[in-house]
Amino acid sequence: MTEQTAKGNGRSRHIILTSHPSRFGSQALPIEWGATDPLKRGPIVASLSDPEHRNVIGTHSGAYAIYRALAVASGSLQADHRPDLTDTSPVTSIGPHPSWVGADKIVSLDPFGALVGEVYQPLIQQGYDIRPTIAVTQAHIQMPELQEAVQKGRIAEDGKIMKPGGDLVVTKAAIEPVWYLPGVAQRLGITEADLRYALFEQTGGMFPELVTRPDIQVFLPPIGGITVYMLGDLNAITHPDRPLAVRVHDECNGSDVFGSDICTCRPYLVHGIEACIQTAQAGGAGVIVYFRKEGRALGEVTKFLVYNARKRQAGGDRADAYFTRTECVAGVQDVRFQELMPDVLHWLGISRIDRFVSMSDMKYNAITHAGIEIVERVPIPDELVPADAKVEIEAKKAAGYFSGSAGALTAEALARIQGRDLI
Numbered sequence: 001m002t003e004q005t006a007k008g009n010g011r012s013r014h015i016i017l018t019s020h021p022s023r024f025g026s027q028a029l030p031i032e033w034g035a036t037d038p039l040k041r042g043p044i045v046a047s048l049s050d051p052e053h054r055n056v057i058g059t060h061s062g063a064y065a066i067y068r069a070l071a072v073a074s075g076s077l078q079a080d081h082r083p084d085l086t087d088t089s090p091v092t093s094i095g096p097h098p099s100w101v102g103a104d105k106i107v108s109l110d111p112f113g114a115l116v117g118e119v120y121q122p123l124i125q126q127g128y129d130i131r132p133t134i135a136v137t138q139a140h141i142q143m144p145e146l147q148e149a150v151q152k153g154r155i156a157e158d159g160k161i162m163k164p165g166g167d168l169v170v171t172k173a174a175i176e177p178v179w180y181l182p183g184v185a186q187r188l189g190i191t192e193a194d195l196r197y198a199l200f201e202q203t204g205g206m207f208p209e210l211v212t213r214p215d216i217q218v219f220l221p222p223i224g225g226i227t228v229y230m231l232g233d234l235n236a237i238t239h240p241d242r243p244l245a246v247r248v249h250d251e252c253n254g255s256d257v258f259g260s261d262i263c264t265c266r267p268y269l270v271h272g273i274e275a276c277i278q279t280a281q282a283g284g285a286g287v288i289v290y291f292r293k294e295g296r297a298l299g300e301v302t303k304f305l306v307y308n309a310r311k312r313q314a315g316g317d318r319a320d321a322y323f324t325r326t327e328c329v330a331g332v333q334d335v336r337f338q339e340l341m342p343d344v345l346h347w348l349g350i351s352r353i354d355r356f357v358s359m360s361d362m363k364y365n366a367i368t369h370a371g372i373e374i375v376e377r378v379p380i381p382d383e384l385v386p387a388d389a390k391v392e393i394e395a396k397k398a399a400g401y402f403s404g405s406a407g408a409l410t411a412e413a414l415a416r417i418q419g420r421d422l423i
């Protein structure tokens with residue numbers, strides 16, 4: 001591709017497509033993914049303020065890059081704005097851990113992403129616009145279910161992990177995706193060429209460099225990221241003799257935020273937080289990993305279409321037809337690709353999880369295949385499952401999800417599990 005002329009803001013403008021080799025990253029620093037020394041690994045330069053320095057495809061902020069574009073287009077943001085990062089450094093340091101080394105354990109985030117202001121300071125002083133892809137802060141959180149757990153004596157307000165009044169003290173990290181394409185392809189068992197072509201084609205050709213620049217191996221995809229909530233003494237997360245509870249949760253806005261009763265997402269999330277508090281109060285730590293993968297990463301429009309199809313199908317909403325309806329609408333049951341999920345656990349240096357609060361066989365398999373031991377799997381207690389969510393939970397157990405001592409239902413019993421009608 002070469003150069004084109006476009007019009008914008010009432011004036012003629014020269015557009016230089018970055019797929020032109022001589023116009024892209026001629027002063028770019030090389031990236032050696034997995035190198036121990038961050039300077040040898042090389043910084044991720046995804047900012048647009050100096051195209052000559054860029055050494056990756058895509059840019060910062062995931063999907064929010066589009067809103068940044070609107071701000072620039074509407075004149076409220078200077079296109080070449082560089083962030084003032086004074087006082088933005090992490091409140092606590094995470095890593096480096098041995099799991100950061102090598103090009104196979106972490107392929108979908110930059111382990112040095114929170115440390116760029118520290119480890120790349122000499123390059124920043126030379127004028128490289130290197131931005132954090134991870135931010136780490138502290139907060140208090142409040143959830144009404146946790147107050148109930150205090151009242152029933154399952155957890156205590158110890159004044160440290162949980163303050164009087166139920167404020168839970170957390171350290172939280174926000175993580176933007178940074179994909180090392182050869183590693184992502186290897187994780188999914190496909191060729192890098194096939195991965196690049198599908199990404200290029202399925203984004204409507206949004207990133208031409210995916211196919212024109214095989215030498216650029218790192219891609220910042222325009223997708224949602226990860227939030228990690230950590231409880232208790234963070235040193236316990238990697239300590240071999242101290243217990244660790246983990247829940248890996250995929251976003252479900254309808255349940256997590258609005259309390260929808262069609263699924264078990266919020267009750268299970270809260271149960272995971274309760275397990276984290278108990279484990280932290282027993283001298284360990286707890287980790288909740290929250291992925292922006294709404295509706296099994298099929299999105300909320302698809303999800304609501306499926307809800308309608310489930311409720312309106314002949315015979316009503318049934319556990320034995322739960323996955324079929326998703327397949328009819330989306331063509332596939334699930335696109336969360338848990339193969340990439342354990343990267344965040346490796347970023348935290350986790351090698352053993354004592355209490356894994358999840359019934360998902362896909363999550364369990366991904367974590368154990370990544371070399372992380374899981375000691376105990378914690379299913380959601382029956383009393384926390386909303387009535388209308390029985391369809392989902394029994395369908396998942398029948399499909400191979402961990403079901404504890406109760407086990408999965410027979411096909412006949414599964415067909416008898418019915419949800420509510422639409423209204």
Ligand SMILES: [Zn+2]
Pocket residue numbers: 252255263264265266
């Ligand atoms: Zn849900």
